[in-house]
Amino acid sequence: MASSTQPADVIALSKLTCLLLPKEHTNLLESKSIWSADETHEKFSLAERILHLDPVEVNIFQGITLPDAPKFGKVFGGQFIGQALAAASKTVDCLKIVHSLHAYFLLIGDFNMPITYQVHRVRDGKSFATRRVEAIQNGNVVFTLLASFQKEEGGFNHQVAEMPSVPNPEELLSMEELRERRIIDPRLPRTYRNKVASREYVPWPIEIRFCEHNTSTNQTKSPPSLRYWFRAKGKLSDDQALHRCVAAYTSDLIFLQVSLNPHREKGLKSASVSLDHSMWFHRPFRADDWVLYINSPSAHGARGFVSGQMFTRNGELIVSLTQEGLLRRARSPVSAAKPKL
Numbered sequence: 587m588a589s590s591t592q593p594a595d596v597i598a599l600s601k602l603t604c605l606l607l608p609k610e611h612t613n614l615l616e617s618k619s620i621w622s623a624d625e626t627h628e629k630f631s632l633a634e635r636i637l638h639l640d641p642v643e644v645n646i647f648q649g650i651t652l653p654d655a656p657k658f659g660k661v662f663g664g665q666f667i668g669q670a671l672a673a674a675s676k677t678v679d680c681l682k683i684v685h686s687l688h689a690y691f692l693l694i695g696d697f698n699m700p701i702t703y704q705v706h707r708v709r710d711g712k713s714f715a716t717r718r719v720e721a722i723q724n725g726n727v728v729f730t731l732l733a734s735f736q737k738e739e740g741g742f743n744h745q746v747a748e749m750p751s752v753p754n755p756e757e758l759l760s761m762e763e764l765r766e767r768r769i770i771d772p773r774l775p776r777t778y779r780n781k782v783a784s785r786e787y788v789p790w791p792i793e794i795r796f797c798e799h800n801t802s803t804n805q806t807k808s809p810p811s812l813r814y815w816f817r818a819k820g821k822l823s824d825d826q827a828l829h830r831c832v833a834a835y836t837s838d839l840i841f842l843q844v845s846l847n848p849h850r851e852k853g854l855k856s857a858s859v860s861l862d863h864s865m866w867f868h869r870p871f872r873a874d875d876w877v878l879y880i881n882s883p884s885a886h887g888a889r890g891f892v893s894g895q896m897f898t899r900n901g902e903l904i905v906s907l908t909q910e911g912l913l914r915r916a917r918s919p920v921s922a923a924k925p926k927l
């Protein structure tokens with residue numbers, strides 16, 4: 587810079603602060619992305635493609651149920667939570683990240699139809715932002731979610747909950763291996779083995795490894811608790827918002843059913859659906875790395891209640907969650923999964 591001295595009257599005095607950022611840290615100046623995986627792009631993991639939404643209008647997004655997404659005869663509840671949270675996240679300042687959500691499942695969703703997500707910007711504060719999302723099909727609100735987002739902030743830090751001692755995921759069987767073993771396990775009833783073998787097997791976008799070896803079936807009683815590792819299959823984009831949506835998606839896969847474990851018996855047919863779902867995200871994590879999910883439920887009055895916790899491999903408590911669901915003995919023919927739209 588050339589320097590020269592010019593005579594002048596001082597009319598204002600201001601202080602200029604110059605911050606120097608080394609070249610290797612210039613990525614800090616880029617805004618954090620809210621991912622936008624194309625649902626048709628094979629390079630993205632299936633979980634990320636399931637959560638893809640198309641923007642339709644300001645605050646309005648559209649999601650679909652991909653042909654290879656898990657369905658269970660209806661729109662999977664976790665898909666509603668994950669997609670609605672994705673819609674909310676896309677309308678929030680990207681420095682704010684979801685810390686809690688509360689959702690209600692109002693009607694069975696039709697997986698043959700697109701889902702419209704209408705986001706209401708309830709409040710934008712300096713540190714926090716709140717969003718309400720309605721998932722709409724055929725003019726009906728089928729699902730609703732409230733989510734709160736917070737800017738990163740330092741503060742007190744402690745954790746009482748301890749991660750239980752469980753085998754490492756590498757030592758455990760995958761769902762696919764478990765299925766193969768069950769089909770030939772002589773300790774299981776032949777009718778059950780035949781049923782497992784003949785049932786269409788659709789691989790999930792999430793890899794699951796149960797911590798305890800068990801030989802119970804859906805017709806035999808077992809303790810009302812479960813521990814398993816999970817991670818998204820394939821690598822996810824580096825966006826914490828996406829990792830939280832994937833954990834939200836996964837959290838509804840094997841949760842409520844655990845409430846039925848002590849009540850299972852020969853011939854039992856049940857009609858169960860999630861009613862509500864709440865999550866609190868405590869610390870950042872990656873959902874394409876192993877997460878331990880433990881849950882312990884109770885059941886009363888045709889409703890099951892489950893509470894769960896998620897830990898990283900090094901024992902950090904990252905998520906606490908709860909869900910209530912409808913747990914009925916099915917009348918025959920089972921009609922609970924019939925769309926009411």
Ligand SMILES: CCCCCCCCCCCCCC(=O)SCCNC(=O)CCNC(=O)[C@H](O)C(C)(C)COP(=O)(O)OP(=O)(O)OC[C@H]1O[C@@H](n2cnc3c(N)ncnc32)[C@H](O)[C@@H]1OP(=O)(O)O
Nearest residue numbers: 662663691692693694839857859860914915916917921922
């Ligand atoms: C170990 C691990 C292995 C892996 C396993 C993996 C599995 C994975 C599993 C994945 C899990 C995924 C989890 C998920 O994704 S669950 C999907 C997310 N949740 C939902 O979609 C729930 C949506 N909400 C609703 O449908 C309504 O709000 C409900 C139904 C809850 C209340 O709404 P409402 O107050 O209006 O309800 P109602 O009491 O009148 O009943 C509704 C209808 O049902 C009939 N009804 C009543 N009683 C029975 C009965 N006993 N047997 C059969 N039917 C019965 C009744 O007559 C009526 O029919 P109709 O009169 O309208 O015709």
